[in-house]
Amino acid sequence: MDLYCMESMVEVKAAADPTSFNDDQVLTNLLTIEEHFRPRWWYSQQVQQDINAHMRSILAGWMLEKNHLQLLGAVCMFLAFKLKDTRPLSAERLCMYTENSISPNELLNWELVVLGKLKWDMAAVIPNDFVEHFVRRLPLPEDKLPMVRKHTQTFIELCIIDEELAMKRPSMIASSSMGAAICGLQLENHDQRLTRDNLTQRLAAITNAEVTCLRQCQEQIEHVLAVSLKKSAQAPAIIKTGEQQQHEDQDQGQSKSSTPTDVQDVNL
Known part of the structure; x- marks a missing residue:
């Protein structure tokens, strides 16, 4: 699951249930879960040390399959909303946001695939x-x-x-x-x-x-x-017009x- 797609989820959760952040038990649970899964990231630097140019070319070719890449991203967002948001997006609406390049059936089928690869563990602790x-x-x-x-x-x-x-x-x-x-x-x-x-x-x-x-x-x-x-x-500096430079100079003190x-x- 993409870590960056979770950036705004903290604020959503805070607005929905602010008392949970004052609960010491919630924080204790996070620290306990984090320790339990420590080996997963602690040894992750040892994974895929033998990647070569041939493997990269295969990956690049797969990424050119736009529908598959967009489908995977949509599934990850679909799961993230289910996990963190109080009002998750429906499969139909998410497909509409992709200009219907994927279908709800594809989304739901790939949801099972991604969950299987994650071994149904979506509660990984992140910063x-x-x-x-x-x-x-x-x-x-x-x-x-x-x-x-x-x-x-x-x-x-x-x-x-x-x-x-x-x-x-x-x-x-x-x-x-x-x-x-x-x-x-x-x-x-x-x-x-x-x-x-x-x-x-x-x-x-x-x-x-x-x-x-x-x-x-x-x-x-x-x-x-x-x-x-x-x-x-x-x-390298970008060449600016005199007017652009003047506006930048005026804004510097404020920003x-x-x-x-x-x-x-x-x-x-």
Whole structure:
């Protein structure tokens, strides 16, 4: 199941049942399930080390079969809505969104295929599952919550596309990403409980993680961000007209974030 299609599901769930994020048992269950399935991602870097050019050409040829690729994406979205949304899409409506390039019967048949490949386990824990739990347990300013969520999500996406960080457990990725977001937004100026050391200790206590491991993971995420921003800065400049440059200069003061390393500029 595509992790990115789940990005907005946290907000949907929060709106539907906000009390669940204040329930310690829900968070405990997530941490328990995460530990149970740890070997699945812990050893995943050992999988498919022998991929060669021939295999890639086969994959590229399969991806050119647009109907199959779109059908698989539609099925994954269909399952994601069933799992997370309070009002899931119907098969007919989802097919309509594909301009009827697939039929409801195809969608339902492939749903069984995908579920079979997943061994009917769709409740895998992902970093996004923890974000709202952390938000409810940290002394964050109410007016900064949207920015904290946005920056945390950006850091999570950075982790997912980084080979080493992607091997971390979801709770570690989520807590380190939120720590990096809060530190980057300099929220310790609002509350001394949000200083780097205090924040790391709070998040470690929430997730039952080692403080040292959490601190190292956050530093690693911040390093990945710095490298990404450096690459973006070194990218060839786009030639702009005088009018475009003038508008950019005027907007710079309004859009510039107070974050020392601005996650809004990261190149994903």
